[in-house]
Every structure is written in C-alpha cells, then in structure tokens.
Amino acid sequence: MSPVTCRRRDIAMSALERIRSTLAAPGGEHLGDIVYWTLAEARIDRSTLEKIWAGAQLAPELLPEPPTAEKALKSAVREAALGQPDRLIRLGKDDEAALVFAVVRETKHDDGSVTYQQETRIILDRKTESVSSDHPGHDLANMIAARFRELRATHTPDDIRRSMMKVLDSCAAITLREHGGVVWVPAPYADMVRRLQSGVERIGSSKLYILPVHASTDANRTLADAAKVAIEDELAQLKAEVEGFLAQPPDRVSTLVRRLDAFEALKSRAELYRQVLNVHVLDLETTLRDLSVSVEKLLDQKAAA
Template sequence: MTFDKLTSALNQGGQHLGDLIWWTLAEARIDRSTLEKIWAGAQLAPEHLPDPPTAEKALKAAVREAAVGQPDRLIRLGKEDEAEIVFAVVRETKHADGSVTYQQETRIVLDRKAESVSSDIAAHDLAGVITTRFGELRSTHTPDDVRRAMMKTLDACAAVTLRDHGGVYWVPAPYAELVRRLQTAIEKIGSSRVYLLPVHASADANRTLGDAAKLAIEDELAALKTEVEGFMASPPDRPSTLVRRLDAFEALKMKAALYRDVLQVRVQDLEKTLEDLTGSVEHLLNEKVAA
C-alpha cells in the first residue's frame, strides 16, 4: 500500500487525535542565512533554530569527517584552551612482533581570535582536507543541526516517541498546524522528506497512544526527580540551572494536561510529585539568595 493510500484509509476514522511523524534528511547541509529564511517563512519559532555555526564547531566537524576511512592515521585532540585548539595527525604503525608505534605527521591549529585554521605542514593531505571542510562548514549547518532543530520543535509540540530509540513520534492534534509548517520547512532543505500520518480516534488508537503518552510522562517525571535529588545532595553553582528546572516542571504539567484532554491519560501522583519537586528547588533557590 502506498503512503497516500494508507493516509486515505486512516482518514476514515473518528476524531483526529494527532499525527505520526517520521522523516529522512537527505542533502541536508544548509547555510545559516538560508535556514533562517526557510524557518521564518514557515513561521516557526526562531528559538528552535540551532545555534549559529562557530569556528570551533566547524573545525571539530571537519576533523570527524576527515578521520573517516583512515585506518592507519589518527586525529587526536592535543590542546584546547581560550587561545587555540590543536589537533595532531598521528600515523599508527603495527609491527610483526605485535608492538605499535606512533609518529606525529602534523598539527592543525585553530586560532580562536582570528577564527583561522593553519597547519605546520601546509602541503599535508589531511590538513588540506580539514582546512577545506572547515571553510565550508564555517557558515553551514549539518544534518545533525537540522535534526536538533526538528526535535526542539517537536518537544514544543508535546511529541511522544513511539520507539525506544526515537525515529517515529506522535504529535497531538492541537499542534497539527505547527507540525505541518515544520514539514513544509524541512522539505525545502535538500531532498529531505517528512511523513505525516493522521491518527483518528478508535479503541485501539486511543489505548496504544495513551499507553505511550503515559510512559513518556512517567519517564520524564522520574528523570526530573532523580535530577532534583542530585541537586539536593550537591546544589548547582548557577541559580539559572534551578530556574530552568522550574520551567521544566511547568512544561511537564502542561503536557500532562494536554494528554489528559486528548487521550484521557492520567499519571498517578503527578501533581503531588511536581509540587514536592518545586518546593525542593525553590528551597535551594532561597538558600542561594540568602547566602
């Protein structure tokens, strides 16, 4: 059955509960200015865009790419401080007696202030590859950046993962318009495709999605509880860390309310647990203010 036929068949159900979403990112490298235009054109929140490319990120991405397919050479971080980042290209030689020796071939240096990359052997092949890729990546977002922007948007849509390792998500119906704007934006990046499969009310759909939503809330609540217990044992240095947790509690409360309305999902002791966690975090904040 084709995707269109499957969509048509599933559209015959009852009330629209939401959409299943999955995607493929193909040829998804994109420069910052183009991504910003696409994002704005789809009326997506700018705060969900990835951070702008930096010289540091560009160099490290270039190094990762250059290291692929180099069985006898390693690229190792040798130094990273406020002034520079230094990677060393090292040749690894294995000998008949089982011993291994290493010989450094060149150093690749990022001058943080000048945002320039250089090598102590200008004609070195890997250094040349890294320098070229650095120039290309300096103003370019990678597919991983695009994926992270998608995940930020889906998180804002109260999405629930339907697989242990992600890849397929359910977005509740109140965010149907937003997720379609996301689809429009992503499909303008390279040859990427975003698939939306509407899910309508039925006994099986309500039960399956309800179970998934309940599990997602319980997992998120457990993670927050563990984190706050760690804060109580060793308070973070920055008050902003605690403030962000208060925001996370409120976001989880809103997500739970949404799932309760759409799928009649209820998580036992959610309100009480969030209230206790909020009290603990506020206590830590008050202690920092008084210190």
C-alpha cells in the same frame, strides 16, 4: 532496565502496528499525527536555513545554534580521519587561545612493536578563527582546511534533526519508537507540524511524513498508554534530579529555575494529554508540588547565602 523503560519498549514495539491498523478505517475526532522523516542532502548554509525557517513561520529560537569555528574544525577532523588506516588525528591542545590536532603516522613493525611519527599539526586560532598547518601542502591538513571552510557557515543533518526535535518537543510530542524517529503530536499542534513539514522538505531531498490519527478504540488506548508512560518517565527523571540537588545543590541558580519551568511544562503537557486522550497520571500534581517546594527552598537558601 527499569520497569518504566521496559514498559516504554513494549509500547514502542506495538504502538505503530496497532495505530496503523486504524488509519484506513473511518474515524472520529482528529487525535493528532504520527510524524517521521528522512533527511537527505541536508547540509545547508546558515543564511538559507534562516530564510526557510522564517518562510515556514517557525520560531527563530528553535533554530540550531549558529556554526562555530570549533565545531567546524572538529567536524572536518572527524570526516578526514575516515579511511586512514595508518594515520591518526589526535587532539593535542584545547585552551582559550587555540585548538590543535596532530596528524600522526602509525607504523607497525615485524617484531610487534609500534612507532609513531607526527606529520603535522592543524591549528585553530580562536581569536582570528583561522586554520593553519605547520606543514603547508600536507594532504590531510589541506583536506581539513577545505572542509573547515565549507562547514564554517554550514549546518549538518544532525543540526537539522536536533532543531526538528526542538519543534516537536514544543508540540508536546511523544516518541513512539525506543530509538526515536517516529513521534505522535497532539491535534492542537497540527498546524505547527505542517509548517515544519513545509520547511524540512525545502532542505535538500528531505521528507517529513504525516499520518493523521483519528479517534478509535485501538488508537485512543495505544496513544493513551504511550502518553502515560512518557509523563511517568519524565516525572521520575525530574524527581531523581531534585533528589540529587538536595544531596548536592547546583552552583547556578539558573539550574534550579529551569527545573521550575520544567515542572510547569510537564503539568501543561499532562493536562493536554488528559484533554485529548483522557490520560490521568496518579499523584502527578502532588509530586510536582512537592518537587517545586523542594526547589524553592534551595533557591531561598542560595538567596540567603
């Protein structure tokens, strides 16, 4: 485990407790909000989600990607495979024309041998986006087909969670717990967080909780530590990526251009943390400038090729 990861873990373990102790006390300037959530009954059809998103005045580009036939079938297969001790569902084919899963019965014999018998195939025709089976009436095939029809226009809780994180990332959020689920969002994005809350709480029985944090010695120190580690960690990741590009340049120019965008985004986020929490990361601007020069040289090489 790297030193940066260890530091993040240690801060994550203490950050919430240290900040929680300051929430009830009179505070100064609003530093931002601690945000956490529960997603319940969060399956939702695309059209309803779009209406909720628009009603909350959230950017449409932060919505999840529209459901696809391939994703719907794979999700239906995963759900159908649960609770099937003697039957397996295995990917049989995946090409431009079709996606095929085979239902296979596994039989264990007294002598220790195992035999397999294919019962049916579930076939997604990519052109027509229809699902069929070569054994009509097969119980698992019917179950998968029914779930496919439901999921074809439906977003899962995972889709909602990923879109929530897109919104929070756009708000320069900092994760306060190692495995996610609890973040701090700087005060300038308070309105965005509350709009996200209004949208999320219209999805099933989901809840998004907001705990305002105000300036105090403990809160400032804890959040500043978390912000500094987050910036240093992201900077280290970007540096490692660019070193990899120098050793083996990526095929796509867009990959390099996105890194330049990432450098600017990190610089902006660091400036925000500096303004709100007085956080300073040693050599940040110098490192980002050097990384930008390296990426621009790679872009020039590709343009000249």
